[in-house]
Amino acid sequence: MKKTIGILGGMGPLATxxxxxxxxxxTDAASDNGHIRVYIDSNAAIPDRTAAILSGGPDPLxxxxxxxxxxxACGADCIIMPCNTAHYFLxxxxxxTETPFLSMLEAAAKACRLRYPGKTAAIWxxxxxxxxxLYQKALEAEDxxxxxxxxxxxxxxxxxxxxxxxxxxxxxxxxxxxxSVLDAMxxxxxxxxxxxxxxxxxxxxxxxxxxxxxxxxxxxxxxSIRFCGYAVKEA
Amino acid sequence: MKKTIGILGGMGPLATxxxxxxxxxxTDAASDNGHIRVYIDSNAAIPDRTAAILSGGPDPLxxxxxxxxxxxACGADCIIMPCNTAHYFLxxxxxxTETPFLSMLEAAAKACRLRYPGKTAAIWxxxxxxxxxLYQKALEAEDxxxxxxxxxxxxxxxxxxxxxxxxxxxxxxxxxxxxSVLDAMxxxxxxxxxxxxxxxxxxxxxxxxxxxxxxxxxxxxxxSIRFCGYAVKEA
Numbered sequence: 001m002k003k004t005i006g007i008l009g010g011m012g013p014l015a016t017x018x019x020x021x022x023x024x025x026x027t028d029a030a031s032d033n034g035h036i037r038v039y040i041d042s043n044a045a046i047p048d049r050t051a052a053i054l055s056g057g058p059d060p061l062x063x064x065x066x067x068x069x070x071x072x073a074c075g076a077d078c079i080i081m082p083c084n085t086a087h088y089f090l091x092x093x094x095x096x097t098e099t100p101f102l103s104m105l106e107a108a109a110k111a112c113r114l115r116y117p118g119k120t121a122a123i124w125x126x127x128x129x130x131x132x133x134l135y136q137k138a139l140e141a142e143d144x145x146x147x148x149x150x151x152x153x154x155x156x157x158x159x160x161x162x163x164x165x166x167x168x169x170x171x172x173x174x175x176x177x178x179x180s181v182l183d184a185m186x187x188x189x190x191x192x193x194x195x196x197x198x199x200x201x202x203x204x205x206x207x208x209x210x211x212x213x214x215x216x217x218x219x220x221x222x223x224s225i226r227f228c229g230y231a232v233k234e235a
Numbered sequence: 236m237k238k239t240i241g242i243l244g245g246m247g248p249l250a251t252x253x254x255x256x257x258x259x260x261x262t263d264a265a266s267d268n269g270h271i272r273v274y275i276d277s278n279a280a281i282p283d284r285t286a287a288i289l290s291g292g293p294d295p296l297x298x299x300x301x302x303x304x305x306x307x308a309c310g311a312d313c314i315i316m317p318c319n320t321a322h323y324f325l326x327x328x329x330x331x332t333e334t335p336f337l338s339m340l341e342a343a344a345k346a347c348r349l350r351y352p353g354k355t356a357a358i359w360x361x362x363x364x365x366x367x368x369l370y371q372k373a374l375e376a377e378d379x380x381x382x383x384x385x386x387x388x389x390x391x392x393x394x395x396x397x398x399x400x401x402x403x404x405x406x407x408x409x410x411x412x413x414x415s416v417l418d419a420m421x422x423x424x425x426x427x428x429x430x431x432x433x434x435x436x437x438x439x440x441x442x443x444x445x446x447x448x449x450x451x452x453x454x455x456x457x458x459s460i461r462f463c464g465y466a467v468k469e470a
Contacts, residue, residue: 012267017256020277024248030402032247033279040275041309042255044268070309074276167265168468233403 003228005036006076006099008067010043011083012166015198015217019082022221028231036228039074041067049085050128061089068093078102080224082198082217084135085128107223108194108216109138115214121146122190124181125197126161127154135196147190153181157197165199171206178203182211238463240271241311241334243302245278246318247401250433250452254317257456263466271463274309276302284320285363296324303328313337315459317433317452319370320363342458343429343451344373350449356381357425359416360432361396362389370431382425388416392432400434406441413438417446 005023009016020040029035046064051057064086071079079101081087087105094101112121123135123146130148139146149157156177164174182193192212195201201215222232240258244251255275264270281299286292299321306314314336316322322340329336347356358370358381365383374381384392391412399409417428427447430436436450457467 010267010270010272013259013270013273014256017252017259020255020275021249021252024252025403031397032245032281032283032401035245035248035277035279037245037279038248038275038277039305040255040273040277042270042273042275044270044272046267048267070274073308074305162266166267168260 002036002230003077004075005038005224005228006071006074006079007038007040008043008064008071008079008081008086009040010067011046011049011081011086012199013042013044014165014202015082016040016042018198018202019080019217019221022218023224026218026221026233027225028233036225036230039071039076041070043067049083049088050126053085053088053128054131060086061092064089064093065096068097072097072099078224078227080104080220082220084196084198084216085126085132087134088128088132102220102223102227103138104216104220105134105138105196106141107219108196108214109135109142109144111214111219112139112144112194113142116192116212119145119191120189121214122185122193123148123196124157124193124200127158129196130154135194147185147188149181149185153184156181157200160203161197161199165202171203174203175207178207178209182209237271237465238312239310240273240459240463241306241309241314242273242275243278243299243306243314243316243321244275245302246281246284246316246321247434248277248279249400249437250317251275251277253433253437254315254452254456257453258459261453261456261468262460263468271460271465274306274311276305278302284318284323285361288320288323288363289366295321296327299324299328300331303332307332307334313459313462315339315455317455319431319433319451320361320367322369323363323367337455337458337462338373339451339455340369340373340431341376342454343431343449344370344377344379346449346454347374347379347429348377351427351447354380354426355424356449357420357428358383358431359392359428359435362393364431365389370429382420382423384416384420388419391416392435395438396432396434400437406438409438410442413442413444417444
């Protein structure tokens, strides 16, 4: 029996749309009926994750739990979250349910080890994700060397994510910030980039960036397709 | 109190992803929390609609009803279906629930009247949609003149939809068919095209077609945003 997916989404909505599209286009299917059944709650009411982790913002757990319950009621066989920062709350959510969460960060760290063995990753993400140390831990578990952006670089990434993609701004609005972090971390020794906030693969795509990168959204999509018993389409 | 949307989807999955992305990008919102809460059941198990209408294929109503119940249980305030042909079953589904369905065909017909007053539309769609007469009726209600593809043109459109987009084929595989119907119906007097199967806006986009067209997926997204009490983003 093939499995179904529940997407605990809305963090942000465009990133959820990106994950869902990647799930569809990466599934090896020749007709509608060859695809995975996917339930999505794009819950725009979930409070900002970084604000909750760093500055005492409203707790997102109650709204996330509400979405979890809806996806469980639909009958989802696994839960995935297209928001890297949200993974800070994953252990607490997992304790509330027997339905397994698949981790975007573990999927990304595995891809780093396989695709760029011995090379140094630059972890890009929100300040919440970086401060939580979640990516650092996931990469250490896979023996992947990494660099973390400094304060100036983190500020630039936050502008790309919040005033750029989440605000629906055109790519011209964040091109300079994006490229400045890319150049600065390359100079520090980064060989490739983890687009560790779900808004960043969208930014990379809109900016047509061809810098070597791992896209955690894509890696989570592939891991989910395999978990459900379907085949990943070869590029 | 702003309203939420339930998407009865999976017909096909890529078209559902397209509607969802359009809902997000067309909502005038400056942050995650300014968006609409959207529930999606991308139900890949729903049997083919055209086969059921035209050739005694399996009835899609039981699977569609299962999705409807899940979306109702989530608390959706309206239901939308990113599949034109599925609208054949809308009256039967509407009779099962008090949650209103918003019609993609009515939204498209209104857009035709407003954007191309007095001009002649070519209705593109599956054989199931065209045989059902649903678009013809929706356009007549808005006094929109129209042409229907002939048998040869319908065969070409079915290849674009089924062997092309739904099968995940590259655009080169269906470019000739697409352009042949475009040219033939222009010669017959069509001024613009209704992309009346949710796979067709995807084909148009991948082929970079700039022929004048109404995209029912986009019109449904806009109608849904307004129904929920949100503002549509100006282009």
